[in-house]
Amino acid sequence: MPNLNQNRQKQQFSVATQPFSASDGYALIGTLYTPEHGIKANIVLSSATGVxxxxxxxxxxxxxxxxxxxLTFDYRGVALSAPKQLKGFKMSYLDWGALDLAxxxxxxxxxxxxxxxxxxxxGGQALGLAPNHAKVTAMYCFGTGAGWHGYMPFKEKMKVQVIWNIIFPPIVAVTGYLPWSKLNMGADLPIGxxxxxxxxxxxxxxxxADPEQHALIAQYAQVKTPIYxxxxxxxxxxxxxxxxxxxxxxxNAPMQFINISASDYxxxxxxxxxxxRKGSEKIWDEILHSFHDFIATKNG
Known part of the structure; x- marks a missing residue:
């Protein structure tokens, strides 16, 4: 593995608010972080739900x-890309990948x-929803899973079931959206x-497993982007x-499954x-090492 830090430059960078529009015209707000001494590659960061x-x-x-x-950005209905009022705002969860990430x-x-x-x-799920996934050279994703409580340890499984089945339904029924921020769990989410x-x-x-989304099985099979x-x-x-x-x-995507432990970092x-979070630079180094290898292979 090359020593990435040999290529590290204590350079200045600019940060700019970056508005852009989804294909259906919805206005999204992103932030563009640009090194001042040349760009060797671009990274789009696709967020977790409600983050x-x-x-x-x-x-x-x-x-x-x-x-x-x-480029970081907020999906429609979230944070800077949210309307003034979430109640009554209609969208599909799939829009974040199919329209916003795209x-x-x-x-x-x-x-x-x-x-x-x-x-x-x-964010790791979203690549398969984007019709232009072939433009992505490689993806590194973290904490991407199926969300089913059955995969969780017992304590977390019980907690999640209480949240989904007891806490959230009456709150959403009253507000018309999920007021996650009031529960200190993330940004508020549209009801859809x-x-x-x-x-x-x-x-x-x-x-x-949703019969209404059966076409997604073939859609995800079309992705050939290497994934970590x-x-x-x-x-x-x-x-x-x-x-x-x-x-x-x-x-059909070249896949590397990587398990990590906190003590390793x-x-x-x-x-x-x-x-x-702050202090995770050693994890980030592995992302950038992998991307560096793709660039070196292309240039070689």
Whole structure:
């Protein structure tokens, strides 16, 4: 493995709010992190459900030190891309990949500059929903799984079932959306996202088990982008069995399954959110090492 830090530049970078539109015209808000001394590759970061793009700021800033330009963005209905009022806002959970991620890919895609993707949880699912997935050179995803409680340890399984079946339904019935921010769990979510997410998490193979989404099986089989699928062994929401249940549907994509432990990176824990928290630079180095290898192969 090459010493990536030999290529690290203590360079300046710019940060700019980047509006762009999905193919249906919906206005999205992103943030573009650009190194000032040349771009060797682009990275689009596809967020987890209900996680605002600002959470990924540290990773984006870190990647610029190695010449990567990074686009983070909020999906429709979330944070900066949300309407003033979520009640009555209609959308499909699938729109985030099929329309929003697809627009981000198109925005960054350039003929002479490789485009990579980093996905977190739903972000790793989203590649298969984007019709322009072939423009992505490789994807590194973290904590992407099927969401079914049966893959979780007993304590987490019980907690999740209580949340889905007892806590959330009456709250959503009153508000007309999922007020996650008031529960300190993330950004508020449109009711369509909540309803589909709850439905699909009841199935061991997630939306692939939904008769209304049967076409997604063939759609995901079309993806041939190399994928690195990472699971932390303390990530109760996306342990390796959950990851495999979902990622197996990228059936024609070159796939590397990677299991990691917090102690390997000098961390006390990783869980579902720690992949992108402060102090995770050693994890980020592995992402950038892999992307560096793709670039070196192309240039070689």
């Amino acid at each position: 605002p793009q600002a959470f990924y700021r540290r990773f984006a800033e870190y990647a610029t030190q190695f010449g990567y330009q990074v 627009a981000a890919i198109d925005f960054l895609a350039q003929d002479q500059i490789p485009l990579f993707m980093v996905g977190h949880s739903y 996202v909540y309803q589909q997410w709850r439905k699909w998490c009841k199935n061991p193979t997630y939306f692939f 699928a990472v699971s932390a062994l303390d990530d109760d929401w996306a342990l390796p069995n959950s990851r495999h249940a979902f990622m197996q549907h990228y059936s 000098g961390l006390k824990e990783i869980r579902h959110m720690g992949y992108f």
